[in-house]
Amino acid sequence: MERDNNACGQLTLVPIARALEGISDACSEQMAEIAQWCVSYLCNPHPELGRTGAVCPWTPPSIKRETFWLVDIDFTGRTEQAVCRDILGLIESFKQHAPQDGNASQFKAIVGVLHGLEDPERVNHFHSLLKPQFLEAGLMLGEFYSLCPKPGLRSDTFNPLRSPVPLLVIREMVELDIAFLADQPQFVEAYLRAHGMRAKVGINAVLHQQSRLCLSPEQVDVLRRIVAS
Template sequence: MSARSMSGAGITDAAPSVVTGSLIRASDVDEAAGRWPQYEAGLRWLDDFVTQPHPELGRPGAVCPRLAPALHARAVWLATVDVPAYTADQAVLAGRLLMQLFNDLARQSDRADTTLLGFFPDLPADRAADFIDGGHRLLRNEFAAHGLMLGEFHQASTVGSVHNRALPVMRSPEPMFAVRTMTPHDLLFADQPDTPPAERLAYLLHFDRHVSARLSSAARTQLYARIAAARTASRTGASS
């Protein structure tokens, strides 16, 4: 029985690892054609959906307005991660590994443009939601504390656009985590459905620390009002 097939017992010393040779720039994928089919599928999805406008998005512009400039700057990196078990705990370890790798890569180019996509090609489709979404829930504020955003993508994702919750913008053909720096735009993601008030408050405080200096005075006023509301909700246990 492989370590990956075990439920968790006996693998406490095992940790995720980046597959040797898998770290490449998105712009160099053609040079490794056929070796990393997950990259080819993922990049087709980025080209056909993520970097394009969508009639159901609820706003003008691309689904992700940051990605095309990052691709143009050759600042998008791809890596394949091997995990010993498909559990949320292992997803957390994988996310932290990708955070460390992102920080190393960001020293080589503009940190604001750098994006890292970590692929999990061996992750079964019926385990993807628990692994990717479960890991994201546990890691979201940990990444925010470092001024980073963690995106969660898989084939069965139900995460919708901020402007149209019915459009599943995180539904990708390959399961992956995406790591990038936090931007002023990310204030939109503070109020995700079902986010507990204490977690919302923590996210807003991290956002304030890392991003508020780049906001207009009006946006900072709005941010501080949202922090005050989240702090009150956290004390009272209200949902909003």
């Protein structure tokens, strides 16, 4: 029977420990490559990062807690609508996997390994299209690809979101994420809804560090107005 390229079903999450074992029925060549990249790149310091510690400080504890998964997402010959349904389905998958509440839930992560994108920069399109729905669910959606131009939070000359394979990465929204969301009013509103009374704590923490962060004057102004309101 031929595969229905536009069929949508629940995608299979693969624990990173299994992906690190190499290619298998559940793990593609690209997934195995990204699993190794997560360990060698995200879990280690970088001289251009602008701070000490791992490139992604959440990744090492996430792997240690066994709450770090990878999933293959195939774009080949499929409609945009079908692919989007698959990606949005990961919101429910993320929330169903333990831990579902408490501080431990902030260490969950799903790395979507994208296949069949002729132009890696197409990641930007799907990221922009779907990010609002992830934010409404209290989740962050990050985009990685080979020439991603986004600078780091503490160094505007470092591009931390560059990966050998296009990725969409899902994790829980935390209080300090306002630093990444202050440039869009709808993103700020989603952040305020997600964090309620705790939102201003995160905003104040970012403002106290603003001299060390690569925030624009406009972003700082937005944050100050929220705190003052």
